[in-house]
Amino acid sequence: MRLSQMLLVTLREDPAEAEIPSHKLLVRAGYIRRIGSGIYAYLPLMWRVLQKVSQIVREEMDATGAQESLLPQLQPSELWQESGRWDTYTKAEGIMFSLIDRQERQLGLGPTHEEVITAIARDLIRSYRQLPLNLYQIQSKFRDEIRPRFGLMRGREFIMKDAYSFHTDEESLKKTYKDMDVAYRNILSRCGLEFRAVEADSGAIGGSGSQEFMILAEAGEDEILYTKDGKYAANVEKAVSLPADVVTSPFSSYQKLATPDTATIAKLCDTLKCSPTAVVKNVLYETIYDNGITVLVLISIRGDEDVNEVKLQNELVKLAADYDASTIIALSVPDADAQQKWSSQPLPLGYIAPDIEDSYISKKENIAPQFLRMVDKTATDLTNFVTGANESGYHLVGANWRDNFALPKLVVDVRIAQKGDRAFHDPTQTLQSARGIEAGHIFQLGTKYSQAMGATYTNEQGKNEPIWMGCYGIGVSRLAQAAVEQSYDEDGIIWPVAIAPYHAIVIIPNINDSEKVQVAEKLYQELNAVGVETLLDDRKERAGVKFKDSDLIGIPYRITVGRSLSEGKVEVVTRKTKESQDIPLEEVVSTIKNWVGNC
RNA sequence: CGGGAUGUAGCGCAGUGGUAGCGCGUCUGUUUUGGGAACAGAAAGUCGUAGGUUCGAUUCCUACCAUCCCGACCA
Known part of the structure; x- marks a missing residue:
């Protein structure tokens, strides 16, 4: 190509719309143009990069025996009703653009394709002889992101490779999952990227095991915790670690002490001369279920630990049925305004005890009348601990579960793992932290979608069984920008040769x-x-x-x-x-x- | 959706109650020709939109819209 004939417009100055280096550079160097929030035009140079990435993806997928196809982006709502995701995706999660045609039919723009592919599997897969099977496609996805960001990193329309595999059993699924793991590593290596595969939370897609592929970069939205021996790496959302050792509480008798101005753990421990590991702190959350019910959640956790909101959310979703709901749509620490909406009297913030009375909650429609109390594992074994006295300016010391407080029936693991924590697999290893951009995510879906949509096959015994499924995504356009984020200097972009335009x-x-x-x-x-x-x-x-x-x-x-x-x-x-x-x-x-x- | 900010020429910005300017870019000409050239000239803006206040609004007020940043969501 002759530059004299190419549409190449470079800018001398950073565009005002861009914040991170890769976004600035792609705009400055004439690769992309913003058309709307989270909507970008891929200019000729960019399209070549995207084609290069796609081709690498294609080759590695084909090498595993996966077959390329192309599914519709316009999807009838009925399919999503069947899987039970229409309402959550158009309302609760709100991630799907939906529209109504002239016949008043409701359609959605595909944010992902489990429904379509499962419908095809249901139609076409009849016998175990056809399995396993892995179909993939590379196309634009549409997601009504709440906050599009950073150029191609989080767009509302973006290019993705998604693959769906079908199996007779879990063992076969695990094999393909492993193949995909290898294929993804090959793809990222071939693209010349530094990356790390990490254990991940499977989120709204559901299913059991899942792994993310993180491109390492400072501007990454995710934090990764890993050990130097290379045996453990996880998204902080999912990561586990050993909590610090408990320092024995200096208190031996149960009593109430005046502790003015100690609403934070640090001030409290300073005043009482005790370790934060001797404290049971009680954290209040407010969650809204998809049927509109607000539930106040009280988590008792050891003073030196913090709550991992992703883990907490997973626990709350499991409890949805108790509130006649199917999922949650919001989770937050209620601020003063939020508290006013449901509290019957001012809460003793910073001094709450595990047994704070339910009478603090006003009797109102759509508000669960009782606190949903849970205790993190770290707090269950504490003895003679310090906790709030449900009265501003006072704490209880020398407290014990059972003697002084009922131990909540719900014992959960919702503590967040942190850099510096000791690793589970080897306590001599401490967790290191890095930031990454999620470029790929692979899931073992199990039979979640096949059961919901009746996708079955006939096994050797002539019996109908639900098909086991896996799904595997790579953000092609995100990957391309992440490559820039990982490789640039003061003069501009430094493309890896394999994906350079x-x-x-x-x-x-x-x-x-x-x-x-x-x-x-x-x-x-x-x-x-x-x-x-x-x-x-x-x-x-x-x-x-x-x-x-x-x-x-x-x-x-x-x-x-x-x-x-x-x-x-x-x-x-x-x-x-x-x-x-x-x-x-x-x-x-x-x-x-x-x-x-x-x- | 909550919090914060911004909308003025293609891009980056300044500015004013009497309807606009700077730098870069663009176009023409001359000279220059290995790290975003110099000079001379030119084109380009319903000052985000709609109301209101005012003799007069781009400027003040209100509403709306758009975009960006911080949070929940995700490839």
Whole structure:
């Protein structure tokens, strides 16, 4: 491609709309343009990058025996009613765009394709002989994100590869899951990315095991905890660890002490000269179930620990049936305003005890009349502990479960693991922290969707069984931007060779020098002929402009047909290292071809 | 949805109760030609939208819309 003919508009200044480096650079370098919030146009250079990524994904998926197909983005609501996700996805989760056609039929724009694929499986898969099977597609997904962010990182329309596998049993599912794990590692490695596979929470998709593939980058939205021995890595949402050892409580008798101005654990421990591990703190949450019922949740947890809201949410979803609901739509720590809506009197904030009376909750419609009390495992074994006295300015010390407080029946694990905690598998290892961008996520769905939608197969005994399913996603457009986030410098993008829009660029510093133009043209032709995807900067611009643009758009190899041509050489600069060398004209093509081939 | 901010030329910004300017970019010409050239000239804006206050609003007020940032959601 000749730059003189390409739509390439680069900006000198950072666009105001962008916050993180990769977003700024993609806009500045003319790769993307925002059309609306979370909606982007992929310009010619970007589309090439996306095609490169897609092709790598395709090759690795095909290598596992998966088959490419293409499912509709426009999906009838009936399918989603069947799986039970229509209401949660259009209302509670609110992630699906929905619309009504002229026949008053309700449709959704596909945020994901479990329903469609399960309908196909139900139709087409009849016998165990057809299994296992893995179908995938690469297409745009639509999600009504509450807050689109960071360019392609969280768009409302984005490109994703999603795959769905079908099996006779769990063992077969696990095998494909493992294959996908390997394929995903290959994909990310081939894209030239630094990444980590981590244990993950499976969220709204559901199912049992799930693993995320995180591209390591400071701007990542997720925190990863891992051990240096490489044996453990998990999203902080899912991570587990050993809590710190308990320091014995200095109190031996049960009594109430005045502890003014100790609403925080730190101040309390300072005043009472005790360890936070001797404290039972009681954290209040407010959750709203999808049937509109508000439930006040009181979690008793050890003073030095914090609540992991994802784990808490999972616990609350499990309890939904107790409130005649199917899922929760909100979870928050109620602020003063929120408390006013349900409290009958001001709460002794900072001094709450595990047995705070239910009478603090006003009798109102849609508000559960009792606190949902649960205790985190870390707090169950404490003895002679310190906790609130349900009275501002006072704490109880030397307290014990059973003697002084009933231990809540719900014993849960909702503590958040933190950097520095000891690892479960090996207490000599401590958890390290890193930030990452979730580029891929693989799930073992089990029979959740097949049972809901009646997708069964006939086994060897002639009996109908639900099909076991797995699903596997990669954010193609997100991955592309994450690659930039991981690799750039003050001059611009540094693409890994495998996903760069072009491998090389031939620059003619002076377009009026016809000899150099001829040499450059010839080089350009020859490079392309041997498979080195090459740009020719034949624009009527000064050399400086061409160098700046070349660095900004991040082409891996830059060939300048300039001064050294008098010695029969051209200058070749590697974008990543900025290393420059003069290479004899006749060797350039083979040299670059080699470099590109080896990447 | 809660909290915060911003909307003025293609981009980045300044500014004013009397209807607008700067830098970059764009176009023309001359010179220049290996790290975003210099000079001369030119084009380009219903000052986010709708109301209101006012003799007069881009400026003050109100509402709405859009965009961005912090939280819950997710590839």
